[in-house]
Amino acid sequence: MTDVRPGLDVPPDLLDLDPEELRRLGHWVVDRTVEHLATLRERPADHRAVVRRPVGAAGRPAAARTGRPGGGLRLLADVALEAQQHGDHPRYFARVPGPSSPVAILGEWLAVGMQAIASSWGGGSGTATLELVVLDWLRDALGLAPSAEGILLTGGSLANTTALLVARAESPPGVLYLSDQTHSSIRRGAVVTGWPAADVRVLPTDASCRLAPSVLAAAVAEDVAAGRRPACVVATVGTTNTGAVDDVVGLASVAREHGLWLHVDGAYGGPAALTADRGGLRGLELADSFVLDPHKWLFQPYDLACLWVARPGALHRTFAMHPEYLADAQKGGPSGAGADADAGAGAREVDLHNRGLELTRHSRAAKLWLTLRTYGLDALAAAVSRGVSLAEAAEGLVREAGLEVVTPASLGVLTFAVSGLDDGGHRALAARVTADGYAALSSTVVAGRPVLRLCTINPRTTVEDLAGTVAAVRRVAV
Numbered sequence: 029m030t031d032v033r034p035g036l037d038v039p040p041d042l043l044d045l046d047p048e049e050l051r052r053l054g055h056w057v058v059d060r061t062v063e064h065l066a067t068l069r070e071r072p073a074d075h076r077a078v079v080r081r082p083v084g085a086a087g088r089p090a091a092a093r094t095g096r097p098g099g100g101l102r103l104l105a106d107v108a109l110e111a112q113q114h115g116d117h118p119r120y121f122a123r124v125p126g127p128s129s130p131v132a133i134l135g136e137w138l139a140v141g142m143q144a145i146a147s148s149w150g151g152g153s154g155t156a157t158l159e160l161v162v163l164d165w166l167r168d169a170l171g172l173a174p175s176a177e178g179i180l181l182t183g184g185s186l187a188n189t190t191a192l193l194v195a196r197a198e199s200p201p202g203v204l205y206l207s208d209q210t211h212s213s214i215r216r217g218a219v220v221t222g223w224p225a226a227d228v229r230v231l232p233t234d235a236s237c238r239l240a241p242s243v244l245a246a247a248v249a250e251d252v253a254a255g256r257r258p259a260c261v262v263a264t265v266g267t268t269n270t271g272a273v274d275d276v277v278g279l280a281s282v283a284r285e286h287g288l289w290l291h292v293d294g295a296y297g298g299p300a301a302l303t304a305d306r307g308g309l310r311g312l313e314l315a316d317s318f319v320l321d322p323h324k325w326l327f328q329p330y331d332l333a334c335l336w337v338a339r340p341g342a343l344h345r346t347f348a349m350h351p352e353y354l355a356d357a358q359k360g361g362p363s364g365a366g367a368d369a370d371a372g373a374g375a376r377e378v379d380l381h382n383r384g385l386e387l388t389r390h391s392r393a394a395k396l397w398l399t400l401r402t403y404g405l406d407a408l409a410a411a412v413s414r415g416v417s418l419a420e421a422a423e424g425l426v427r428e429a430g431l432e433v434v435t436p437a438s439l440g441v442l443t444f445a446v447s448g449l450d451d452g453g454h455r456a457l458a459a460r461v462t463a464d465g466y467a468a469l470s471s472t473v474v475a476g477r478p479v480l481r482l483c484t485i486n487p488r489t490t491v492e493d494l495a496g497t498v499a500a501v502r503r504v505a506v
Contacts, residue, residue, distance in 0.1 A: 045097070053097060060105050061133065065116075069488075072465030073117040075110050113468060118488040119497060122462070122470035124268065124296055127486040129327040131402045135395035136329050144391035146180075147381040150357040152391070156380055159393035162400060166320070167336055169405050170301045173313050176336035177343055179383040180392045184295030184321050187333040188262075189217030190384055191317040194337050195260045195289040196223070197346040202259030203251050204228045207239035207274070209267040211293060227259075237270045237435065237474065239263065241278030248286050260289040265309050266297015269472050269481070271419075271441030273297060277311035284314075291317045295333065297439045299325040300416070302409040307416065307439055322396055325412055325440075325485050332392045335384075348382035411487040415440040418484035421491050425498045434479045443472065443479040446505045454478040460504045467497040 045053070094100065115126035138144075139155075146155040163178035181187045188211070192204070204218055208230055219225050231247055234240050248258045261283055263274040276292060283290040292312060298320035300307025312318060317337045322328040337343050350358065358379050381387045400408070419437035426433055426444045434443045446457065455471040458480055462468045472481045480501065484494070 053101065056098070056101065060101075064105075065130065068114065068117050069119075071117075072114075073120045073468040074113045074122075074462050074465070116486070117468070118486050118490070119467035119493045120486070121482040121484060121497065122458075122468045124324050124483055125486050126323055126330060127327055127488065128323070128329040129399055129403070132328045132395040132399045135398035139391045139394035144394060146389045146391040146393065147387060148354060148357040148379045149377045153377070155391040155393065156378055157376075158391065158397045159380060160376065160378060162393050162396045163334060163336065165400055165405075166334060170298065170318075170320070171306075171312050172315065172318055172336055173338040175340050176318070176338045177340060177383070178334055178336040179343060179380060180389075180396075181333045181335055181384060181386075182331040183323065183333045184211065184293070184319055185213035185217060186385075187295065187319040187321070187335040188214045188291070188293055189221060190335055191291050191319060191337065192218050192223065192260065193221055194317060194342050194346045195291060198339060198342050199259060199287075199289055200257060202227065202257035204259060205244060205247060205261040205288075206230050207233050207262075207264065209233050209237050209239070209269055209272060210262050210264055211268055211295070214262055214293065227256075233272070235475075237267060237272040239274045239279065241275055241282050244279055245282045248282065248288070252286070258286050258288050260291060263290065263292045263315075264297075265292060265294045265312075266300065266307075266439045266441075268296060269441075269474060270435040270443055271297060271438035272435075273308045273439065276309070276314060280311055280314035289316045290314065291319075293319050295319050295321040296324055299408070299412045300439050302405060303413045303416070304409070307412075325415065326396070326399070326408060327411065327487075328395055328399065332396060343383040347384055348379075412485075414487050415485035418489055418491075418494065419482065422482050422484055422494045422498070425491075425495055429498050429502050431498070431501070434474055434477065440483055440485045442482045442484070443474055444482075445477070445479050446501070449478070449505075451478055454480050457501065457504055461497075461500050464500060464504075466500055467493070469497065469501075 113122065114120055116128060144155050145152050146159055149156055159180055163180070167176050167178065168174070179190070181190060192214070204223055204227060206215060206228065210230070215228055215230070218228055229247060231239060231243050244261060251258055261279060263276050263279045265273045265276065280290050282288070292315040294301070294309070294312070297307065297309070298318070301309040301312060315338065317335065320334045321332065322334065323330045323332045380389060416439060419440045419442045422442050423433055423437040426442065432445045432447060434445050436442070445454065449457065455478065458469050458471040470481050472479060482497070
């Protein structure tokens with residue numbers, strides 16, 4: 029008789045649910061999600077001020093098995109997941125909202141339910157194909173260099189940091205040039221991944237919060253004269269603070285003259301390049317690397333970012349690894365034949381874990397692929413254009429209300445001020461308006477001046493929502 033060790037006779041369905049029970053609970057999840065989307069407008073845009081006890085309700089000991097997932101699902105939906113900022117709310121204007129399309133939610137559900145992984149070609153050629161397809165679709169629609177190869181990542185922070193790692197691997201070390209409006213995560217990412225802090229220069233922007241090519245050229249000349257090597261410059265198309273768009277063509281000219289890697293951060297504003305007038309975005313084809321976050325202005329559930337690098341094979345050269353335990357999953361099978369085929373443009377059998385730092389990678393492409401296939405690029409471009417127009421409408425409402433426009437509407441972002449408030453006044457005002465529940469907005473600082481800020485990229489937002497929010501600001505301010 030076979031000796032069965034203690035614990036090995038545990039039935040195989042220990043962690044399973046009866047298929048009918050799973051179906052019933054799945055239907056509940058669908059219904060609860062639909063209810064969330066259908067009733068958002070009637071509920072607070074930020075529930076943090078309304079629900080203050082999620083930890084107490086959710087924090088029972090892990091060992092206290094209930095055996096009843098239905099109660100846990102209700103606790104998740106009604107308490108833990110309710111007590112947060114709702115970036116998908118039509119009156120959520122703080123920071124950068126995250127409205128997601130229903131079709132994208134369906135794609136994400138299916139990918140999660142089928143445990144979709146996108147790592148090696150052998151482990152998931154279907155999921156890898158989805159990722160390569162959506163990256164190609166967007167690359168061409170945005171007007172990036174046709175040679176650009178890409179990877180999907182979690183968000184702008186990781187995508188921008190990954191781009192800087194490639195820049196360092198592909199060119200000699202030297203000075204990294206940022207502007208005072210460059211997203212803060214980029215400097216953090218550069219320094220923590222080994223870029224010497226002394227080689228990171230932050231340059232001032234002009235009155236329009238843009239990095240001028242002349243300022244970059246002067247800084248480069250100064251460093252060359254001091255015996256330092258200029259290495260990389262970051263341009264931003266759609267800054268978080270004001271939606272400003274740097275002169276990519278002019279910055280590219282300076283970069284080419286001095287051999288700098290040009291990285292363009294379009295995490296927020298990049299989708300504007302899909303619209304008829306491209307939102308003022310020019311010269312994206314000149315970028316050595318480019319980042320865009322579909323979980324912002326392409327209406328995807330968190331999390332999702334795109335990184336493209338114009339040099340064929342650069343991602344692979346920077347990140348590829350070929351351990352023995354992956355030999356039978358990578359291209360070419362156990363022999364490893366073809367494992368380096370990704371080094372050339374046009375290669376379609378790609379081990380995506382060799383294009384970035386992640387080995388285990390959720391298939392982030394399913395939701396984006398389904399969205400693009402269902403709606404088409406024209407519909408997404410129209411939704412982006414609506415966000416731009418909403419900010420312009422908000423600017424008019426702010427002026428009519430007697431408030432001061434500090435930076436005009438640009439790519440869906442508007443900043444304005446209330447006269448007579450001290451340095452902390454705008455932050456306190458934003459908190460009071462948000463606490464009321466009707467709308468959520470945020471404060472920031474532009475050229476040393478505290479301001480209020482609206483970001484209007486949710487296509488479900490109406491002019492009435494904007495008017496009500498401006499009225500709330502006036503009501504709280506007096």
